[in-house]
Amino acid sequence: MPRIRTVKPEFWEDELLGVMPRDARLLFIATFNMADDEGILRWTPAYIKAQAFMYDDDLTLKDVDQLMRCLTDTGLVFPYVGGVARQQMAVVVNFRKHQRINRPQKGKLPPPSVGAWQVREMYARRDGWTCQLCGGEIPRRIVANDDHNLVVDHIRPVVAGGTDHPSNVRAAHQVCERSRRGAPEGEEFFPPAGLIGLEDSLNDSVNRSVNDSVNDSYAPSTSQPSMDTDSEFSSLNHSLMEGKGREGNREGKGTPPTPRQSSGSPTVAQTGERAIEDRMTDAFLERYRAGNAYSQRQVRKVIADTLANGTDSGELWKALERLGSLSKPVSAGTLQFAFSEIRQAQNASNVIALPGQQLTGTDTTVAGWGAVADSFDSFDTEDTA
Known part of the structure; x- marks a missing residue:
């Protein structure tokens, strides 16, 4: 691996990489060195183990295979079979965005x-x-x-x-x-x-997408989630x-x-109707993009991922409105907090208000449950009388 590569500071802040195992993140950095100037590299567990984890005896070929799948499942690396010899290859999809190549050399590995x-x-x-x-x-x-x-x-x-x-x-x-x-x-x-x-x-x-979002506030959709191309290449x-x-x-x-x-x-057929994730993205950016650094690609990916997990589209739209009104970034983590706040507010009507609300903190809880216990005692006294 004689090539000099660079790692940008934004690499460590990437939320997609942040949820991966640390060894998978290390492997992704290693692909920069293993790939040629076109971003193409050999993609077999034996080769990856010998190049990136040669001193790690605790990692087996099966473990390395799992790390490789992390990168292919998320679309960071694209596997394929290429060349006359039908070699197992892969291309780092956004290689030229990660690396600035000075005097690039002609690629010798077969492209997809x-x-x-x-x-x-x-x-x-x-x-x-x-x-x-x-x-x-x-x-x-x-x-x-x-x-x-x-x-x-x-x-x-x-x-x-x-x-x-x-x-x-x-x-x-x-x-x-x-x-x-x-x-x-x-x-x-x-x-x-x-x-x-x-x-x-x-x-x-x-x-039409913006008007539909305002009038319907994104009622639950009956459409089926789409198929993931990255998962296809995982298989x-x-x-x-x-x-x-x-x-x-x-x-x-x-x-x-x-x-x-x-x-x-x-x-x-060309009907003019777009997928719900596209319509929700357009409506969100139309309403909240001004003054915020929202990326259309990032917002759409988060929306599509959330819908694919079975989340109700109406609840998702409320969470997006919550994030947009606070100028919060749209990510899987921030959506979880927005969902939590919305569900807490919805469940507030089901919570029994305890007496002693003039107190604060732990004193409120103690005094409230004490009052409830006293009310039970009064019932027992009346029954005895």
């Missing part, structure tokens, strides 16, 4: 093939589901006969020697990618006229460890983010 829809979706998540050509939003689900669906654009075209390595690919609309592909090399890119329809539909969807990683690796569409757990459907699965 962009022909697989899981790989295209991974790059879309890396780029925030935003077209890197026009800056517009990319639909998370395939829309029938729509040119705004996701496609991977090669910065340097394949015909000119470009590769599928992560630094050479980016998420884009199909219509934008076609427009750029047909333009002379080096010419400035101008968004095609076909994007106008997408912008109008997105604006209408956002307006792929498990199969890789058993030597059964194969790329394909495998069902995962019901946790966000909301994935797109594979190219081989039925497409959905």
Whole structure:
């Protein structure tokens, strides 16, 4: 591992990493050194054990496999089988965001093939589901006969020697990618006229989302939680460890983010309706973003995670309103405190008020229960008489 890498101070404040085991966090830092300048590394328990935990005799290959799954389940690392030799590889998804590479070297390890829809979706998540050509939003689900669906654009075209390595690919609309592909090399890119329809539909969807949130205050939804793409590749990683690796569409757990459907699965009609996590995110940011440093991506992830855990959408919206009114950050931890306050307020009407409220602290409790005991004694005296 001869490469010099850096760890940003924000790494230690990341809430997603904070809930992981310490060894998993250490492994994630180790991937920076094990990966080449494209963020690609070998991904087998034996290799990881030899490189990152060579002196840790208390960690078995099975333990290392579990740590590797922590990184793949959370989407920090994307496992795949690549190359002619069908090697077990992985790519650190946001490698170029973590590392500033000086004089990058050409990658020697095989990149994931962009022909697989899981790989295209991974790059879309890396780029925030935003077209890197026009800056517009990319639909998370395939829309029938729509040119705004996701496609991977090669910065340097394949015909000119470009590769599928992560630094050479980016998420884009199909219509934008076609427009750029047909333009002379080096010419400035101008968004095609076909994007106008997408912008109008997105604006209408956002307006409906905000109005619905105000009128309905997000009544409980009957929609089923979405399938987690990261969990799909958790199962792929498990199969890789058993030597059964194969790329394909495998069902995962019901946790966000909301994935797109594979190219081989039925497409959905374009109705203009967006997922509830998207509508709640839009409504929350519309109301509380001014004056606060809320990140749309972070807020949506927390909302989607919470809904996937079976939380009632109405109760979640009340908790979000609580955080927004106090300008608190939106995270799994702050939501727990908001839920706790809301439930305490709801249960307040079920609490018996004890006598002696003029006292404070422990004296109030003692005096109150003493008065209750005296009332029981008076009942006994009346019965005896």
